[in-house]
Amino acid sequence: MKNAPDRVRAAILLLAVIAGVSASCARREAAPAPPATETAAALRLKETTVRNVTDHAITYRIYPAGKPEAVETREIGPGALDRFRTAGTLEIEFTTGKKDVLYSLDPGSPYSFRYDEGTTIDLFLGSHGRADAVDLAPWVPTPQPVVDRMLELAEVGAKDVLYDIGCGDGRIVITAARRYGTRGVGIDIDPAMIEESERKAAAAGVERQVRFVAMDATKADISEATVVSLYLLPESNALMRPLLEAQLRPKSRVVCHNYSIPGWESKEVRTETVEDENGEDHYIYLYIR
Numbered sequence: 001m002k003n004a005p006d007r008v009r010a011a012i013l014l015l016a017v018i019a020g021v022s023a024s025c026a027r028r029e030a031a032p033a034p035p036a037t038e039t040a041a042a043l044r045l046k047e048t049t050v051r052n053v054t055d056h057a058i059t060y061r062i063y064p065a066g067k068p069e070a071v072e073t074r075e076i077g078p079g080a081l082d083r084f085r086t087a088g089t090l091e092i093e094f095t096t097g098k099k100d101v102l103y104s105l106d107p108g109s110p111y112s113f114r115y116d117e118g119t120t121i122d123l124f125l126g127s128h129g130r131a132d133a134v135d136l137a138p139w140v141p142t143p144q145p146v147v148d149r150m151l152e153l154a155e156v157g158a159k160d161v162l163y164d165i166g167c168g169d170g171r172i173v174i175t176a177a178r179r180y181g182t183r184g185v186g187i188d189i190d191p192a193m194i195e196e197s198e199r200k201a202a203a204a205g206v207e208r209q210v211r212f213v214a215m216d217a218t219k220a221d222i223s224e225a226t227v228v229s230l231y232l233l234p235e236s237n238a239l240m241r242p243l244l245e246a247q248l249r250p251k252s253r254v255v256c257h258n259y260s261i262p263g264w265e266s267k268e269v270r271t272e273t274v275e276d277e278n279g280e281d282h283y284i285y286l287y288i289r
């Protein structure tokens with residue numbers, strides 16, 4: 001085992017990736033104005049959402065890009081979701097507590113106010129704009145060398161049933177099925193990710209061993225799992241903990257990418273640092289339920 005990971009640094013990694021996406025949105029140019037002949041009805045309006053997953057009320061100002069005179073000031077409470085039907089980029093201003101920021105929001109994308117590595121509030125790209133489901137993390141894939149090591153550390157085998165919570169493109173369950181003959185179930189809120197997972201499972205020839213379900217993972221029945229994998233934000237691991245405790249049988253393994261499960265320190269049996277193809281460090285936490 002390599003050096004124990006620096007948890008604070010680890011906690012920044014996924015957030016840094018999401019913040020990178022958000023910051024790149026901020027640099028994008030506003031969409032060009034539509035030709036005058038185009039009617040409003042002809043424009044395809046998209047829904048941009050802003051969610052507050054912090055436990056503070058947040059005040060922000062929002063307006064169509066280039067039209068600050070149309071500004072609207074809003075206060076969003078903890079857990080609330082604001083929706084905007086828009087054809088173009090929106091600009092949003094708020095204070096993080098340390099500085100005032102201005103971001104550009106892509107039409108049709110979901111965003112969440114979250115804490116960054118500390119207590120500072122920032123706006124990050126999210127995974128969906130549904131009001132009836134939690135946003136556990138945006139789609140950011142686990143690099144293949146990290147997937148491989150997660151499965152090795154969890155000693156996944158042919159007798160296991162592996163559940164990936166927030167499965168993205170299904171790579172963890174597909175790799176386990178291909179390499180070890182493991183039965184797997186991937187759960188994701190995004191139906192497009194589920195379709196992609198099914199396509200990739202068929203291409204890998206493992207479609208009979210794996211199943212993908214489009215649903216909110218916080219409402220899932222995972223009781224048949226002998227191994228669970230998680231690559232979610234730290235607060236989402238905390239949110240999933242009661243479900244893991246209620247449903248998993250003793251001795252089930254839970255393997256996490258980059259973020260630990262708060263409150264499960266006594267169940268942690270291994271932590272490891274793994275380098276991806278680009279030389280970046282990733283952290284793996286293995287727990288026995």
Ligand SMILES: C[S@@+](CC[C@H](N)C(=O)[O-])C[C@H]1O[C@@H](n2cnc3c(N)ncnc32)[C@H](O)[C@@H]1O
Pocket residue numbers: 127133134135136137138139140141142164165166167168169170171172187188189190193215216217218230231232257
């Ligand atoms: C960081 S990605 C991890 C993908 C994959 N497990 C991997 O490691 O490559 C997180 C995934 O969680 C999904 N997600 C977010 N909220 C969810 C929810 N409430 N229920 C199920 N999936 C969710 C997102 O759509 C996204 O695909």
